Amino acid sequence: MRTQQAQIPVSVRTEVGKSAARRLRAAGRIPAVVYGRGMASLPVWVEERAFARALPESAWHSTLVQLRIEGDGIEDTTPSVVIAQVQRDPARQRILSIDFHRISLQERVHTQVPVIHSKQSPGVRKGGILEHIVHELMVECLAADMPDHLEADISALEIGDALRVSDLVPPPGVKILAPPHEVVVLVAPPLRAEEVAAPAVPEGAVVEETEEPEVIRERPSRE
Numbered sequence: 469m470r471t472q473q474a475q476i477p478v479s480v481r482t483e484v485g486k487s488a489a490r491r492l493r494a495a496g497r498i499p500a501v502v503y504g505r506g507m508a509s510l511p512v513w514v515e516e517r518a519f520a521r522a523l524p525e526s527a528w529h530s531t532l533v534q535l536r537i538e539g540d541g542i543e544d545t546t547p548s549v550v551i552a553q554v555q556r557d558p559a560r561q562r563i564l565s566i567d568f569h570r571i572s573l574q575e576r577v578h579t580q581v582p583v584i585h586s587k588q589s590p591g592v593r594k595g596g597i598l599e600h601i602v603h604e605l606m607v608e609c610l611a612a613d614m615p616d617h618l619e620a621d622i623s624a625l626e627i628g629d630a631l632r633v634s635d636l637v638p639p640p641g642v643k644i645l646a647p648p649h650e651v652v653v654l655v656a657p658p659l660r661a662e663e664v665a666a667p668a669v670p671e672g673a674v675v676e677e678t679e680e681p682e683v684i685r686e687r688p689s690r691e
Contacts, residue, residue: 473531473532473533473534473548474522474523474527474531474532474533474534475522475533475534475535475536476514476518476519476522476523476533476534476535476536477514477515477518477535477536477538478500478502478512478513478514478535478536478537478538478568479512479513479514479537479538479539480510480511480512480537480538480539480540480542481499481511481512481513484511489564489565492513493562493564496515496516496517497513497514497515497516498513498514498515498516498519498563498564498565498566499511499513499564499565499566500512500513500514500565500566500567500568501565501566501567501568502535502537502547502549502568502570503567503568503569503570504549504569504570504571505547505570505571505572507543507544507547507570510537510542512535512537512539512568514566516563519563519566523551526582527616528551528554529550529551529579529580530579530580530581530582530614530615530616530617531550531551531614531616532548532549532550532573532611532612532614533548533549533550533551533568534546534547534548534549535547535549535568547570548570548571548572548573548611549568549569549570549571550568550569550571550577550579550611550614551566551567551568551569552567552568552569553566553567554566554567571611572611573610573611573612574610574611574612575610575611576608576609576610576611577608577609577610577611577614578606578607578608578645579606579607579614580604580605580606580607581604581605581606581607581614581615581616581617581618582603582604582616582617582618583600583602583603583604583605583617583618583619583620583636583652584617584618584619584620585598585600585619585620585621585622585653586619586620586621586622586623587621587622587623588622588623589622589623589625589626589655590623590624590625590626591625591626591627591628591629591655592622592625592655594626594627595627595658596626596627596628596655596656596657596658597655597656597657597658597659598622598653598654598655598656599653599654599655599656600652600653601651601652601653601654602633602646602650602651602652602653605618605633605636605644605645605646605652606644606645606646607638607642607643607644607645608642608643608645609641609642609643610641613639613640613641613642614642615638615639615642618636618638618644619636619637620635620636620652620653621635621637622653622655625653625654625655626655627655627656627657627658628655628656628657629654629655630651630652630653630654630655631651631652631653631654632648632649632650632651632652633646633647633648633649633650633652634648634649635652636652
């Protein structure tokens, strides 16, 4: 299925820098930047709630976005963009910044697309365990043809069967760039009783946390 363009209003930032960015976040706004396609880098901000309503996280990198830029001196106030990168606070899961990459709908792009399974597996009905190995795949297509997902039909999978990249049927004009033999979904045999128990966590074990922002996606490549 082709992705639909989401519309997101943004405003030009008149102040930049760490202090200005902190003030924006305190007011419920996300610092962002728009760049690409022959335009100078443009600092903007977007309302946190408006962004969340327009784009759930699962659709961040498989959805075309049409910005509505508010501000003086902007030549193109409604550019089509894709989300090139998101930085997020790993502790609070709050978005720190967004990079919007301006594109032409007629240019070819490389982007990650979610893979979802459809229908029911007879192997699962017999007690097998469905293991979704690959959740995203890199595809190449025109920006206007970008799918919002790839579908993995598991209706023929028995216990021990696997669905590979070569078994997927992408939409017209979309090329999957992963190796054809890569396993996407498989139906594993049922677990034996001794395999069900989870391994014990050693007493006193400590899980380290990082203070570095979590980078969700790097800039997509273009042909």
